[in-house]
Amino acid sequence: MARICALLCALVVCAAAPSSQAAARKVIYIQPLGSKLPKASVDLVKKSLEVFFGRPVRVLKRRPLPRAAWYKPRGRWRAEKLLDHLVKWLPADGQRILGLTASDISTTKGKYKDWGVLGLATLDGRACVISSFRAKRGRARSKLHVRERLAKTAVHEIGHTFGLDHCPQRGCILEDARGKVSTTDGEYDICPVCRAKLRKKGFVLPAKPKIPWRRPRRPR
Template sequence: MRCKVRIVPVGSPSRRVIDFLLRHLKDSDLEAETYLSEPLHPVKFAYNPARKQYLSTAILKALLRLNHATGEKFLGVTELDLYVPGLNFVFGEALYRGAAAVISTYRLEPTPAIFGVTIESRIAKEAVHELGHTFGLTHCPRRFCVMSFSNSVFETDIKGERFCSECKGKLQV
């Protein structure tokens, strides 16, 4: 699969994380051509002071307002704590069959790695997972598949970095 992914720093994510994703997405199942976009900030519009978190859906809408080429996907990358109504937090969110996804390192980095899994592996899994939604994939019941739902860092650590054969076959470019 070949796709174009424009990585958009949201807030002030680590340059190390951005550089890692620019490289990793090329080698992932997505085989993405990656580009770095200008940062999206400030993001006060998404902040909920009662929760002390940022509404990921508002960030997705802002990403959609950026100019993009046909078929290009935006991946917002942030260090901010994200949420959607009804959940305490999210690692990321995507527009199903849409042009935008966002991931956060906020809850991925401070937790010690389990089973020797690296922080980079967690970030890679969440990025590919959310981009998978933009290509029409839903959550997969197979624990080893990157499209498996993660409700905790532990669940992120135990799933794989790649699509299972069924999900890979469903990818829609």
């Protein structure tokens, strides 16, 4: 059964624990999908993953969005189907793969057959996907603001693939968005509790990452 872990009402799908062979893989791959994204957006996502997870991050050649993931009734792309393709595209030395697109993505949430999301991840799995489409909403103040939201979403979703659930701590990158893209604006770092959970799973993060985005402007 799918396990729900929402970021702007996104879902996280359960997966089997990683094998010893998978644990030996270290590279996080970014797979651009569809129309070309601004280089500044891709660069900030890449830098953010490097800073927080302490692993090499490589950007793959852009691919078209797979037609099998197209949802014609709403004119957008089904995120869970994108995950199926991303897992197949993960290179042999890859530990995780993050799909990155400017197109709108969606999945099923409760009674809603097709719910637009910022991102979708496989909990304890190998793939996640994020979109800049909704990062532009919710009073986005500038292009930099949108890039920062997207980068935080990337860290959030990769965190799910390493087994982290949503966190109740305000300001933690793993905080539940509760259906609002603006929730990302108050997030800043992965909290000590989430870091401890990752250590227990064998994933040790850099102790004092150089945060690649601005501090929240004010407490929420």
